Amino acid sequence: xxxxxxxxxxxxxxxxxxxxxxxxxxxxxxxxxxxxxxxxxxxxxxxxxxxxxxxxxxxxxxxxxxxxxxxxxxxxxxxxxxxxxxxxxxxxxxxxxxxxxxxxxxxxxxxxxxxxxxxxxxxxxxxxxxxxxxxxxxxxxxxxxxxxxxxxxxxxxxxxxxxxxxxxxxxxxxxxxxxxxxxxxxxxxxxxx
Amino acid sequence: xxxxxxxxxxxxxxxxxxxxxxxxxxxxxxxxxxxxxxxxxxxxxxxxxxxxxxxxxxxxxxxxxxxxxxxxxxxxxxxxxxxxxxxxxxxxxxxxxxxxxxxxxxxxxxxxxxxxxxxxxxxxxxxxxxxxxxxxxxxxxxxxxxxxxxxxxxxxxxxxxxxxxxxxxxxxxxxxxxxxxxxxxxxxxxxxxxxxxxxxxxxxxxxxxxxxxxxxxxxxxxxxxxxxxxxx
Numbered sequence: 001x002x003x004x005x006x007x008x009x010x011x012x013x014x015x016x017x018x019x020x021x022x023x024x025x026x027x028x029x030x031x032x033x034x035x036x037x038x039x040x041x042x043x044x045x046x047x048x049x050x051x052x053x054x055x056x057x058x059x060x061x062x063x064x065x066x067x068x069x070x071x072x073x074x075x076x077x078x079x080x081x082x083x084x085x086x087x088x089x090x091x092x093x094x095x096x097x098x099x100x101x102x103x104x105x106x107x108x109x110x111x112x113x114x115x116x117x118x119x120x121x122x123x124x125x126x127x128x129x130x131x132x133x134x135x136x137x138x139x140x141x142x143x144x145x146x147x148x149x150x151x152x153x154x155x156x157x158x159x160x161x162x163x164x165x166x167x168x169x170x171x172x173x174x175x176x177x178x179x180x181x182x183x184x185x186x187x188x189x190x191x192x193x
Numbered sequence: 194x195x196x197x198x199x200x201x202x203x204x205x206x207x208x209x210x211x212x213x214x215x216x217x218x219x220x221x222x223x224x225x226x227x228x229x230x231x232x233x234x235x236x237x238x239x240x241x242x243x244x245x246x247x248x249x250x251x252x253x254x255x256x257x258x259x260x261x262x263x264x265x266x267x268x269x270x271x272x273x274x275x276x277x278x279x280x281x282x283x284x285x286x287x288x289x290x291x292x293x294x295x296x297x298x299x300x301x302x303x304x305x306x307x308x309x310x311x312x313x314x315x316x317x318x319x320x321x322x323x324x325x326x327x328x329x330x331x332x333x334x335x336x337x338x339x340x341x342x343x344x345x346x347x348x349x350x351x352x353x354x355x356x357x358x359x360x361x362x363x364x365x366x367x368x369x370x371x372x373x374x375x376x377x378x379x380x381x382x383x384x385x386x387x388x389x390x391x392x393x394x395x396x397x398x399x400x401x402x403x404x405x406x407x408x409x410x411x412x413x414x415x416x417x418x419x420x421x422x423x424x425x
Contacts, residue, residue, distance in 0.1 A: 027312065072284060168387060175384070175387035
């Protein structure tokens with residue numbers, strides 16, 4: 001990886017966008033981009049959970065799985081961490097921050113099965129990122145995902161003025177838009193250095 | 194699963210379940226599930242074929258086991274049990290792939306592990322295997338796996354041909370073809386899937402019901418989890 005941490009952060013937001021080039025978290029990307037308010041709340045939940053689980057999973061990998069030579073349990077361990085964290089967070093928010101819970105509580109179970117969360121932890125471990133790199137990569141991926149879903153929401157609102165080919169259907173047209181967005185995000189290559 | 198499944202014969206019922214995976218309940222085109230891997234591993238036919246194989250084996254094994262254990266799995270722990278059952282073949286297959294085809298394993302990277310979160314598998318288990326006999330579960334799983342695999346290979350073949358002019362190492366396109374690298378890139382993946390989807394809907398008639406943006410099939414796989422208060 002390039003030595004520059006800023007570069008890593010920027011590339012995880014733009015050129016290496018987790019939704020548009022990693023194809024992760026596409027289910028909520030397709031379903032929630034119609035409702036910008038929900039998309040924003042989902043984006044915040046995803047970014048938070050993604051960053052915290054990536055850190056926890058990095059520590060788990062470094063201090064438990066590798067020393068005890070049980071790396072093959074990686075996927076299972078990562079999934080348990082994600083499930084446990086969302087569950088604990090749900091209880092915690094419900095008890096101590098009911099207003100935040102009212103806004104984000106519904107999204108936590110959905111976040112737990114979001115493949116982008118597991119994907120970021122796996123990618124960070126696959127590319128052998130250090131602690132700071134993992135932090136910036138997961139934070140950048142969360143922000144990039146939120147940016148992509150919000151931009152898609154904006155584009156979809158303009159679809160009411162258009163008459164896309166009937167054969168594409170509601171999913172096909174979003175895919176086509178995503179293709180154009182991926183192209184545009186890809187053109188930012190060089191920003192990340 | 195049809196509404197008239199009680200009245201039809203057992204044998205044809207299994208056939209219907211199998212066929213639904215290729216047509217009316219197509220996992221990619223109709224339920225819009227498993228999109229992540231469909232887009233990520235389709236740069237070349239060999240990656241797509243390996244992925245389709247892994248998903249098929251995992252889906253068949255986990256559907257069979259869930260179906261055999263369906264009366265013993267308590268409903269509250271259904272999802273976590275299913276996830277554990279799914280992850281076992283995935284981890285084994287990943288080990289085998291690393292051992293026998295390290296180049297392909299390196300190229301697929303984390304996407305092999307992400308088969309666990311492939312919502313087609315959890316979707317078929319939730320919708321069919323956890324309720325029906327092993328025979329029905331296998332027929333249903335085979336249909337879904339075949340529907341997924343054929344589309345995966347078809348998209349990969351078109352992307353490889355348009356993007357590099359070769360398929361599986363054979364030069365197919367004439368020498369003057371400029372090899373449009375766009376189709377090898379993520380943007381091309383989205384477009385290839387959109388066009389394939391349009392073709393499918395055109396052939397079946399555009400009236401085909403589809404998990405539209407709002408009712409994305411994945412939210413179906415998500416709902417039980419939220420019902421359990423995040424029981425995943």
